[in-house]
Amino acid sequence: MLRALHVFPTFGAxxxxxxxxxxxxxxxxxxxxxxxxxxxxxLTASYRQTSALSNAWPRDYRQAAEVTDGMRIERFAxxxxxxxxxxxxxxxxLKRWRREELRYGLMAAGSxxxxxxxxxxxxxxxxxxxxxxxxxxxxxxxxxVRRLLRIGRDYDVLLxxxxxxxxxxxxxxxxxxxxxPVALLALFHPEDLYxxxxxxxxxxxxxxxxxAQTPFSESLFRRMFPKSRPVSAGVGVDPGEFDRSAxxxxxxxxxxxxxxxxxxxxxxxxEYFKRYDxxxxxxxxxxxERVGLVMIGRDVDGIAVDSPYATFLxxxxxxxxxxxxxxxxxxxxxxxxxxxGWVVLEAWACRKPVIGNRLCAPVRSVIDDGVNGFVCSGAAxxxxxxxxxxxxxxxxxxxxxxxxxxxxxRYTWDIIGRNVRDLYAQLANFQxxxxxxxGAFPF
Amino acid sequence: xxxxxxxxxxxSQYAAPRVSVIVLNFNGANILAKCLDHLLAQRYQxxxxxxxxxxxxxxxxxxxxRYLGCGKLSVVRAARNLGISGGRNLGLLYAQGRxxxxxxxxxxAAPDWLAxxxxxxxxxxxxxxxxxxxxxxxxxxxxxGAGGVMNYQGYGxxxxxxxxxxxxxxxxxxxxxxxxxxxxxxxxxxxTGGFDPRLVRYFDDxxxxxxxxxxxxxxxxxxCSWVDHxxxxxxxxxxxxxxxxxxxxxxxxxxxxxALRLPRWLWREFSLLRRLxxxxxxxxxxxxxxxxxxxxxxxxxxxxxxxxxxxLWELMEPFWGQYGTTAPVxxxxxxxxxxxxxxxxxxxxxxxxQLNFGWxxxxxxxxxxxxxxxTHASALFRLRQPAVTCTLVFGGSSxxxxxxxxxxxxxxxxxxxxxxxxxxxxxxxxxxxxxLPAGDYEVLLRCDDxxxxxxxxxxxxxVSSIRFD
Numbered sequence: 001m002l003r004a005l006h007v008f009p010t011f012g013a014x015x016x017x018x019x020x021x022x023x024x025x026x027x028x029x030x031x032x033x034x035x036x037x038x039x040x041x042x043l044t045a046s047y048r049q050t051s052a053l054s055n056a057w058p059r060d061y062r063q064a065a066e067v068t069d070g071m072r073i074e075r076f077a078x079x080x081x082x083x084x085x086x087x088x089x090x091x092x093x094l095k096r097w098r099r100e101e102l103r104y105g106l107m108a109a110g111s112x113x114x115x116x117x118x119x120x121x122x123x124x125x126x127x128x129x130x131x132x133x134x135x136x137x138x139x140x141x142x143x144x145v146r147r148l149l150r151i152g153r154d155y156d157v158l159l160x161x162x163x164x165x166x167x168x169x170x171x172x173x174x175x176x177x178x179x180x181p182v183a184l185l186a187l188f189h190p191e192d193l194y195x196x197x198x199x200x201x202x203x204x205x206x207x208x209x210x211x212a213q214t215p216f217s218e219s220l221f222r223r224m225f226p227k228s229r230p231v232s233a234g235v236g237v238d239p240g241e242f243d244r245s246a247x248x249x250x251x252x253x254x255x256x257x258x259x260x261x262x263x264x265x266x267x268x269x270x271e272y273f274k275r276y277d278x279x280x281x282x283x284x285x286x287x288x289e290r291v292g293l294v295m296i297g298r299d300v301d302g303i304a305v306d307s308p309y310a311t312f313l314x315x316x317x318x319x320x321x322x323x324x325x326x327x328x329x330x331x332x333x334x335x336x337x338x339x340x341g342w343v344v345l346e347a348w349a350c351r352k353p354v355i356g357n358r359l360c361a362p363v364r365s366v367i368d369d370g371v372n373g374f375v376c377s378g379a380a381x382x383x384x385x386x387x388x389x390x391x392x393x394x395x396x397x398x399x400x401x402x403x404x405x406x407x408x409x410r411y412t413w414d415i416i417g418r419n420v421r422d423l424y425a426q427l428a429n430f431q432x433x434x435x436x437x438x439g440a441f442p443f
Numbered sequence: 444x445x446x447x448x449x450x451x452x453x454x455s456q457y458a459a460p461r462v463s464v465i466v467l468n469f470n471g472a473n474i475l476a477k478c479l480d481h482l483l484a485q486r487y488q489x490x491x492x493x494x495x496x497x498x499x500x501x502x503x504x505x506x507x508x509r510y511l512g513c514g515k516l517s518v519v520r521a522a523r524n525l526g527i528s529g530g531r532n533l534g535l536l537y538a539q540g541r542x543x544x545x546x547x548x549x550x551x552a553a554p555d556w557l558a559x560x561x562x563x564x565x566x567x568x569x570x571x572x573x574x575x576x577x578x579x580x581x582x583x584x585x586x587x588g589a590g591g592v593m594n595y596q597g598y599g600x601x602x603x604x605x606x607x608x609x610x611x612x613x614x615x616x617x618x619x620x621x622x623x624x625x626x627x628x629x630x631x632x633x634x635t636g637g638f639d640p641r642l643v644r645y646f647d648d649x650x651x652x653x654x655x656x657x658x659x660x661x662x663x664x665x666x667c668s669w670v671d672h673x674x675x676x677x678x679x680x681x682x683x684x685x686x687x688x689x690x691x692x693x694x695x696x697x698x699x700x701x702a703l704r705l706p707r708w709l710w711r712e713f714s715l716l717r718r719l720x721x722x723x724x725x726x727x728x729x730x731x732x733x734x735x736x737x738x739x740x741x742x743x744x745x746x747x748x749x750x751x752x753x754x755l756w757e758l759m760e761p762f763w764g765q766y767g768t769t770a771p772v773x774x775x776x777x778x779x780x781x782x783x784x785x786x787x788x789x790x791x792x793x794x795x796x797q798l799n800f801g802w803x804x805x806x807x808x809x810x811x812x813x814x815x816x817x818t819h820a821s822a823l824f825r826l827r828q829p830a831v832t833c834t835l836v837f838g839g840s841s842x843x844x845x846x847x848x849x850x851x852x853x854x855x856x857x858x859x860x861x862x863x864x865x866x867x868x869x870x871x872x873x874x875x876x877x878x879l880p881a882g883d884y885e886v887l888l889r890c891d892d893x894x895x896x897x898x899x900x901x902x903x904x905x906v907s908s909i910r911f912d
Binding site: 101102104105106107108110111112113114116117120358359376377378381 | 491493495504507508509511512513514515516517518519520521522523533536537539
């Protein structure tokens, strides 16, 4: 029986955001597939950004150890930088970025060479900025590392997640000491400047394998990090969760008083990178009272939504989200920085078509334009596609069905879990045959 | 899934394209969209576009960003104006292609521009750079240039500048490609470095061309690779153009002239300086001072090129001094058929919209206003009714012969082709029979036995008017 030790900055059945949910569902599926999974994590349920670069890691969970869904979860306290120091480090970093912009110019988001641009900047940045970033990001949980070093030898494979946190390099270094293979659940956002540091590149190059979310990410890793071993693992959904009997659109409309005949759904944190403003602009351009935008997700930026066509509902319970998928006519994903875009799969699992942002390469690589949704550039094109889909129920049904079939064939947790289990087996054998992944320690 | 498999074929969206087109933009809100539209309509498709915004004050960068959705484009905003060379160097940082093409925001590439240039580049491995044929946007019958040459003094000249395409004698090899539309192998930059950032404007392309030759490669002209150029669009934003020009000329000479030729060049420069106009002399002196201040970088550059051959002297036009300015200034003409009619009076004002090329400035002979034609001169007419005759009122030196050709606009077939002789009297009128239906026509005057006047002008026929009846 394969034994895997998963190490994540946050972990819990009750966490709803993409990354945390991903690691939880993947771990759970692996247990179902016969892998013995134990988890080391922090006491934090939700880290809080204290400045551009630094995070606070509050102690949300009380218990130190628990068993959930067949996984033994051990939690450790992690320390956070005092906000003042975090602010100071962020200021230094922002100053450095401004200097880089003076030298290299500022490449517009959505540019073809944006990733190379960030990569060049990161490569030529002095190493102490990486140390600053790692220090500010956290988490640092000495107890967790000690425990890892103590029990790590009992496992065949380690899995660590996710970028851009400091746990990655700690676990990869520990794996070197333990001579154990380590896989990295990267969740790398290639279009995000905050993910471009040499220390992060070191992790990507040094892990025994990288679980890449999309074929795009896989090829990107291969190109940018020739020493890395990316594997297109993907992201999954559980079809049972999205069964028709488990969701009710009418209930959602009634509970939240949604009157619009057609619903365009946005699911994600309300923050700049998610570009919800594009969705609002698209609805404003459409200016059709029968079509309304419903936004679900945590309000990060705190900016009021000022549009007669948009309704912001904030964070909702999972069941209500499922009902919202059922109620909507289509999902809009205007985000410009994603590692995958999980909500795309969830919408497809509910047979709903998706409109994505062409400037976000991972999303662009998941949606087949005109087959199971549309990829658009800018609000005007999104408005046109919304009009087209809301006016043509047959097209909406056809695209939604195509999306459902894609999910059923490629993106269920069952498929993803099997892939990862096979990968673990390979890693374990590979390690036994060839020894640990060669490479130096980061510092 | 295999964790140690060989790298897969590059994902199509991130496979490096063969060509990187670097578009340098400064305050081009009026023209940039047109430039990008022309690029995106290229027949050759394996390319990426890098728009380098040189710290524009207008919203041209935002205009470029609207094109990001096409998936071929990157937009880089420079934090300050880096000049032409600095801006292009910034583009080179991010260019992925093995071939680098440069076009300015005021260059509108023909659909075959890139395909023809690449075909030319591929035709001979010795070709390091390709010069396109650049036309004036305002008068597309006239060449802005097809590559360029340089004389011993260090003055550069776009080859066939202000010459009608029909009569242009293109060269196969030139010293340098014009910056707007040039296509270069990446290895040239890898071997000789990027553009000289001290050449803020002017001679950046000349210096690049010299480096191509010094790297043992050649600069070839691609006769079917065309670009329309909104001549001098960005030059209008600069106040000290004359000084920048002189600075760059001196720097290029100091960097690249063979050491044995430098003493003679310096002597010629000294002689030129003495002959210069009082208004120009301080500008040249300042340019010299600037170059003296930057002498260490010149020495460094000379040392870096020391191992390379230097065929520059053999490639230059063998004369000293400045280029003459005795050719007709076709740039002043504004041919516009919507304002053209059946009559053309060459009075210097009403004729601007019908003159195509080859006319000197308007002159007066007592009460008659006229223009001298050059060896070839063309004017456009729009006949709203059929015409039977064409009347030419002209003068010239007695006994010389000229030829009048009338042809439909855009056609090569002549409707009228007659040789006539210059009159003995000062002004003569000659009527040619021309049965022409309504339409647009071009009247072409050719004078093979032209004569050169005291100021060096090559004169053909003095024409006062042309009229269709």
